[in-house]
Amino acid sequence: MIKSPRGTRDLLPPDTALWNFVEAAVRDVFRAYNFHEIRTPIFESTELFARGVGEETDIVSKEMYTWEDRARAQSEKTQSLTLRPENTAGVVRSYIEHQLGETGQLQKLFYIGPQFRRERPQKGRYRQFSQIGAEVIGPPSAGSESPLRDAEVLEMLATLLNELGITGWKLELNSVGSAADRARYNEVLRTALDAVVSSMCVDCQRRAATNPIRVLDCKVPADQPIIDTLPVIADSLNEASRAHFAQVLAALDAAAVPYTRNHRLVRGLDYYTRTTFEFTHGGLGAQNALLGGGRYDGLSEMLGGPRAPGIGFAMGEDRLVLTLLAQEAAAPQVLADAYIAPLGESLNAAALSLARELRSQGLRIELGDGSFRLKKSFEVADKTARRMIILGEDELQSGILTVKTFATGIQTKVPRTELAVFLTKPASE
RNA sequence: GCGGCUAUAGUUCAGUGGCAGAACGCCUGUCUGUGGCACAGGAUGUCGAGGGUUCGAUCCCCUCUAGCCGCCCCA
Numbered sequence: 001m002i003k004s005p006r007g008t009r010d011l012l013p014p015d016t017a018l019w020n021f022v023e024a025a026v027r028d029v030f031r032a033y034n035f036h037e038i039r040t041p042i043f044e045s046t047e048l049f050a051r052g053v054g055e056e057t058d059i060v061s062k063e064m065y066t067w068e069d070r071a072r073a074q075s076e077k078t079q080s081l082t083l084r085p086e087n088t089a090g091v092v093r094s095y096i097e098h099q100l101g102e103t104g105q106l107q108k109l110f111y112i113g114p115q116f117r118r119e120r121p122q123k124g125r126y127r128q129f130s131q132i133g134a135e136v137i138g139p140p141s142a143g144s145e146s147p148l149r150d151a152e153v154l155e156m157l158a159t160l161l162n163e164l165g166i167t168g169w170k171l172e173l174n175s176v177g178s179a180a181d182r183a184r185y186n187e188v189l190r191t192a193l194d195a196v197v198s199s200m201c202v203d204c205q206r207r208a209a210t211n212p213i214r215v216l217d218c219k220v221p222a223d224q225p226i227i228d229t230l231p232v233i234a235d236s237l238n239e240a241s242r243a244h245f246a247q248v249l250a251a252l253d254a255a256a257v258p259y260t261r262n263h264r265l266v267r268g269l270d271y272y273t274r275t276t277f278e279f280t281h282g283g284l285g286a287q288n289a290l291l292g293g294g295r296y297d298g299l300s301e302m303l304g305g306p307r308a309p310g311i312g313f314a315m316g317e318d319r320l321v322l323t324l325l326a327q328e329a330a331a332p333q334v335l336a337d338a339y340i341a342p343l344g345e346s347l348n349a350a351a352l353s354l355a356r357e358l359r360s361q362g363l364r365i366e367l368g369d370g371s372f373r374l375k376k377s378f379e380v381a382d383k384t385a386r387r388m389i390i391l392g393e394d395e396l397q398s399g400i401l402t403v404k405t406f407a408t409g410i411q412t413k414v415p416r417t418e419l420a421v422f423l424t425k426p427a428s429e
Numbered sequence: 430g431c432g433g434c435u436a437u438a439g440u441u442c443a444g445u446g447g448c449a450g451a452a453c454g455c456c457u458g459u460c461u462g463u464g465g466c467a468c469a470g471g472a473u474g475u476c477g478a479g480g481g482u483u484c485g486a487u488c489c490c491c492u493c494u495a496g497c498c499g500c501c502c503c504a
Contacts, residue, residue: 003477006494059502059503063502063503119430119503121495122497122499123498125504130504132504133504203500214502219500287503287504292504313504315504318504344462373460374460374463375463375464377464379464380464381464390462393462402462406464406465
């Protein structure tokens with residue numbers, strides 16, 4: 001049997017209804033905040049991710065689906081292409097390519113779509129997964145650097161999770177400062193680690209040498225007291241970074257968005273500057289992040305574009321749905337308004353005609369089959385529709401149909417001309 | 430990429446070196462235009478794939494594949 005490739009999966013009904021519910025709710029919220037949809041290609045130049053996400057990140061160094069595209073002519077060189085592992089780089093590439101900065105306007109863009117990373121699958125982590133994300137980007141003159149943008153995005157996310165009915169989420173945030181701030185902090189941290197690293201776990205000893213900031217992510221219990229004594233990045237921030245962060249926090253306080261400052265929150269992608277954040281949720285296991293994001297003031301320039309500060313996030317749609325399922329908030333199975341049961345195959349044609357009539361009036365109709373015995377029609381209808389219309393010779397002749405409402409068990413005679421109106425009434429009546 | 434656990438009916442899961450099981454679901458009948466209940470009957474299947482040991486393997490061994498959990502990292 002041919003199975004879906006490792007780390008990919010089929011989404012089947014009724015789960016697809018839940019996915020659609022999530023996407024519809026998300027689009028509503030984006031609309032309220034005046035975000036507009038962008039759709040970028042599923043694959044891009046490998047170079048985009050190498051430069052944008054960072055050559056040394058795990059994503060780029062070992063998790064990308066990359067291939068050499070065929071050359072169009074003998075003389076042409078092949079091009080290295082990659083299935084997108086995230087979408088921010090693509091959006092910024094598009095921003096640069098279409099010179100959206102020249103509009104002078106702030107661009108508020110959102111996307112929903114599949115991303116690809118070649119990782120070992122587990123709960124909440126798949127090789128093809130869907131992210132819902134948004135980016136606020138533009139020239140500084142459009143206010144793209146304002147701490148209000150950070151606060152607005154965070155407030156929107158809090159609203160979004162609440163709208164979806166997700167309870168118990170937690171917002172953690174931090175500021176990693178400018179690139180210069182981070183470089184300075186790296187030195188401070190490296191010096192501090194020299195004294196204590198020998199008593200830490202082997203992973204930390206490796207990290208201390210390669211990427212000291214990652215030591216903060218260590219989860220080994222014995223290392224925690226040591227990490228608590230290390231200098232925090234907040235003390236290495238310059239005046240501007242500090243003021244920016246203070247204003248973000250003040251705006252969040254004013255909007256009553258609850259948050260926790262986490263000095264250890266350092267995100268994995270190279271492009272993050274200043275504000276970084278994560279919304280987490282228990283019950284997701286080791287993959288507890290529902291979404292993550294931050295500011296990326298230098299990304300456009302890293303990709304050869306104009307200065308275009310921005311802030312954005314990516315939300316794991318799979319994880320969102322998992323969380324909703326865990327909360328038993330599964331989308332209720334949507335039943336058809338009526339099931340038409342023709343009594344005998346000679347009535348099949350008349351049944352199709354009736355179905356067409358009702359469907360054209362906006363009703364959701366399931367069409368049965370005249371070869372079914374009435375008992376079977378009832379059994380099938382009860383699972384798929386709120387009501388069943390019996391269409392026999394009598395009904396066809398008289399034009400008065402028999403309608404059974406399952407919730408009440410009441411059977412009613414309804415003239416064909418009044419059928420559509422009757423079916424629109426709540427099924428509890 | 431590394432480590433641990435798992436894979437049996439449509440689903441959830443028992444089970445045994447010697448005929449493949451339960452529950453739910455499904456189909457049929459009692460019941461030719463009135464279901465849900467009940468009763469009676471029925472089909473479930475390459476026991477994840479391939480190889481090995483054995484008279485004989487769903488069971489033991491090896492390899493692979495996939496899922497789950499953890500590490501790494503991330504959404």
